[in-house]
Amino acid sequence: KKKYELLAKRRGKKRAIIAIARMILTAIYQMLSTGEAWNPSDLYKIDMPAPLVEKQKAKAIKQAKKLLQKEGLLPPDKPLAF
Structure with missing residues (x-):
């Protein structure tokens, strides 16, 4: 949510939504291609x-x-x- 808010300030709401969606899709693709499991604790390492x-x-x-x-x-x- 914080990332979206920062992007929305600089680029606008629509572009921020697209940017966040792209980040999510990239993460999903990487997880599927490497076979890595979802680990919620990784969110806190950002x-x-x-x-x-x-x-x-x-x-x-x-x-x-x-x-x-x-x-x-x-x-x-x-x-x-x-």
Whole structure:
């Protein structure tokens, strides 16, 4: 979805749809020609922009802190150190 949004900003919605469809078809062709099985964990190995990675890390830390506080394992005023 993120790739589509970036392409749509630069090239327009129709061209972005065609580009994403082409990427998907290329991946399917490669999988069929090599006999490789689909592995969903490969999606997370794709290079992502550094700001997006940092944003996801910050969100994960915030959610973890909230969960720990909800369960009573972390006092509300204590910051997490990473």
